[in-house]
Amino acid sequence: MKVVVASDPSHLPKLVGAAKSLSPEVIEAVSTDRVSIPVDKLVIADLTLNDCWTSALSEREFDLMLLPSTRDFKEIGARVAARKGISYLSDVREFELGGQLVISRMVFSGRGVEKLKAPLPAIITIDLDAFEPISEGGDPSSVEELKVDCSPRINLLERREREAEVDLSKAEIIVSVGRGLKKKEDLEMIKELASLLGAEIACTRPISADFKWLPEERHVGMTGVRVKPRIYLALGISGQIQHVVGFRDAETVISVNTDPDAPISEVSDYFVVADLYEVVPKLIEEIRRKKAPRFKN
Amino acid sequence: MEVVACVKLVYDETQMPVEGDRLLVDQAPVKISDIDRNAIEEAVKIKEELGGRVTLAVVVTGSFDEAILKEALAMGADRALIVEGDVVKGHNPYRTAQAIVKALERDGINPDLVVCGEGSSDQYSCALPAMIAEILSLPVATFVGRLEVKEDKLVVERYLEWGFETAEVPLPAVISVTSEVNEPRIPTVLQIMKAGKKERSTVDASELDLKFPPIELVEMKAYVKERRREKIEGGVDEVVDRIVKVLEEKGVI
Ligand SMILES: Cc1cc2nc3c(=O)[nH]c(=O)nc-3n(C[C@H](O)[C@H](O)[C@H](O)COP(=O)(O)OP(=O)(O)OC[C@H]3O[C@@H](n4cnc5c(N)ncnc54)[C@H](O)[C@@H]3O)c2cc1C
Numbered sequence: 115m116k117v118v119v120a121s122d123p124s125h126l127p128k129l130v131g132a133a134k135s136l137s138p139e140v141i142e143a144v145s146t147d148r149v150s151i152p153v154d155k156l157v158i159a160d161l162t163l164n165d166c167w168t169s170a171l172s173e174r175e176f177d178l179m180l181l182p183s184t185r186d187f188k189e190i191g192a193r194v195a196a197r198k199g200i201s202y203l204s205d206v207r208e209f210e211l212g213g214q215l216v217i218s219r220m221v222f223s224g225r226g227v228e229k230l231k232a233p234l235p236a237i238i239t240i241d242l243d244a245f246e247p248i249s250e251g252g253d254p255s256s257v258e259e260l261k262v263d264c265s266p267r268i269n270l271l272e273r274r275e276r277e278a279e280v281d282l283s284k285a286e287i288i289v290s291v292g293r294g295l296k297k298k299e300d301l302e303m304i305k306e307l308a309s310l311l312g313a314e315i316a317c318t319r320p321i322s323a324d325f326k327w328l329p330e331e332r333h334v335g336m337t338g339v340r341v342k343p344r345i346y347l348a349l350g351i352s353g354q355i356q357h358v359v360g361f362r363d364a365e366t367v368i369s370v371n372t373d374p375d376a377p378i379s380e381v382s383d384y385f386v387v388a389d390l391y392e393v394v395p396k397l398i399e400e401i402r403r404k405k406a407p408r409f410k411n
Numbered sequence: 412m413e414v415v416a417c418v419k420l421v422y423d424e425t426q427m428p429v430e431g432d433r434l435l436v437d438q439a440p441v442k443i444s445d446i447d448r449n450a451i452e453e454a455v456k457i458k459e460e461l462g463g464r465v466t467l468a469v470v471v472t473g474s475f476d477e478a479i480l481k482e483a484l485a486m487g488a489d490r491a492l493i494v495e496g497d498v499v500k501g502h503n504p505y506r507t508a509q510a511i512v513k514a515l516e517r518d519g520i521n522p523d524l525v526v527c528g529e530g531s532s533d534q535y536s537c538a539l540p541a542m543i544a545e546i547l548s549l550p551v552a553t554f555v556g557r558l559e560v561k562e563d564k565l566v567v568e569r570y571l572e573w574g575f576e577t578a579e580v581p582l583p584a585v586i587s588v589t590s591e592v593n594e595p596r597i598p599t600v601l602q603i604m605k606a607g608k609k610e611r612s613t614v615d616a617s618e619l620d621l622k623f624p625p626i627e628l629v630e631m632k633a634y635v636k637e638r639r640r641e642k643i644e645g646g647v648d649e650v651v652d653r654i655v656k657v658l659e660e661k662g663v664i
Pocket residue numbers: 291292293294295317318319320321333334335336337338349350351352353354355356357360370371372373376388389390391445446532
């Protein structure tokens with residue numbers, strides 16, 4: 115069994131961790147930089163464009179290739195699989211091998227989980243939330259520098275990195291807002307509540323993608339972050355499945371919604387039927403009162 | 412411009428009943444895969460700007476509903492190409508990609524642009540556009556959130572986890588779009604009624620000689636997480652009291 119893992123250095127620990135669980139004879143890593151990681155061979159190549167990654171990875175021989183389920187690698191993985199005419203499965207959360215590959219992945223925006231079986235050789239992209247990075251240290255047994263000869267099919271003009279101010283996946287307490295919030299200015303009271311609770315602010319996709327009231331990295335859900343806080347306080351959020359998958363691992367979910375039949379009622383521990391514009395100011399007042407030092411007279 | 416929009420008809424996951432750990436998939440109504448509406452919109456907009464025609468390519472991998480197909484056509488497409496048959500049933504993106512490419516070839520369609528959604532509402536494997544591009548040896552740009560057409564090329568902005576990438580893509584090409592790319596139009600009842608008359612070509616997949624590694628569905632379950640589901644109603648003082656109690660119990664305040 116030979117497993118090839120490939121990505122930029124940041125995701126290699128999780129990929130190698132996942133690969134080790136199969137105890138293969140050989141693990142080879144392909145990356146863009148020298149990394150200290152216990153694999154049999156590290157192949158370093160100057161790869162920036164998806165076109166070049168695709169060419170480089172199509173040249174490798176393997177039984178199983180593991181890639182991260184990022185947007186770029188989902189494209190690259192599918193392309194390499196098509197070029198080679200081999201199995202491809204994405205967003206894998208669990209996998210096992212026995213002659214064939216059996217994996218499980220989410221479907222229907224997280225409503226369901228399916229198990230699929232496919233023959234080797236195969237390429238899978240792994241759901242990074244479902245795997246732990248390798249715990250042991252160590253260096254590659256050998257290192258090879260690879261020259262990739264690639265003629266890109268597209269012409270890259272510019273890259274703009276988004277400045278991320280926060281990583282919500284680690285937040286303990288989250289106050290999250292949806293379209294129940296009427297205007298951007300009303301975020302002020304949400305910020306006040308969050309600061310009293312020591313919470314991070316999150317939102318649904320319309321709030322960040324459509325209204326741009328909050329940065330993208332604060333949107334929770336299928337296309338955003340997946341969070342697992344102790345408390346998820348959902349204000350004016352309807353509970354569409356694409357959002358719900360993002361906070362499903364929260365310990366306790368409290369939601370506030372004016373609509374007694376909002377779907378979020380099904381996925382809340384405490385479902386408060388009320389207007390957030392009444393609840394939030396009052397809640398701020400109550401918490402303030404509790405926190406204020408009491409004087410005896 | 413010969414534009415092809417790839418459209419999947421899926422079971423609507425927002426209306427899918429759950430019974431214990433069973434997901435009653437085929438009891439849900441059928442809809443156009445969400446982001447494929449953006450794909451159709453983009454294809455139609457490009458046709459309106461530059462002339463040409465729009466073909467909707469639909470592989471019946473699961474559900475199908477005539478009324479929903481009409482709705483898709485009514486958004487401004489000219490014709491539909493439908494691949495059906497047992498051979499293409501189930502999730503297998505490489506097989507689906509081949510089916511689309513071979514069916515287009517069979518109909519003598521040589522696309523200048525193939526537009527897909529970023530990912531389908533049921534599988535979201537985001538594989539098909541990449542695979543179609545590979546089979547046709549065409550350039551591909553996935554997750555396009557902004558797009559400009561300039562005669563023989565596209566200028567695209569790809570929306571990625573870490574930021575944005577702007578690139579020039581020479582035509583012919585394959586792209587996948589995200590929901591930010593446009594606002595899909597909603598066809599009128601009259602447009603939907605008329606769409607029944609639009610040109611239609613139906614192919615049985617067994618005629619296409621598809622070769623692919625098999626993918627077998629072993630199990631499908633509902634993903635459920637148990638919650639208390641306590642409903643709290645009453646005046647604002649009352650409900651806030653309850654919230655405060657919960658926050659205290661959990662040690663937050
Ligand atoms: C492919 C795809 C991927 C997606 N990915 C994501 C994702 O990752 N994350 C995400 O969030 N969405 C995602 N979406 C969008 C998702 O389907 C929903 O449209 C979105 O989550 C709804 O956001 P919302 O709850 O804020 O708005 P709405 O659905 O409009 O809900 C607003 C809620 O606020 C309530 N309300 C109104 N006024 C008040 C008030 N005064 N007090 C209290 N409650 C009030 C209403 O009753 C309603 O329930 C995705 C969609 C698609 C198609």
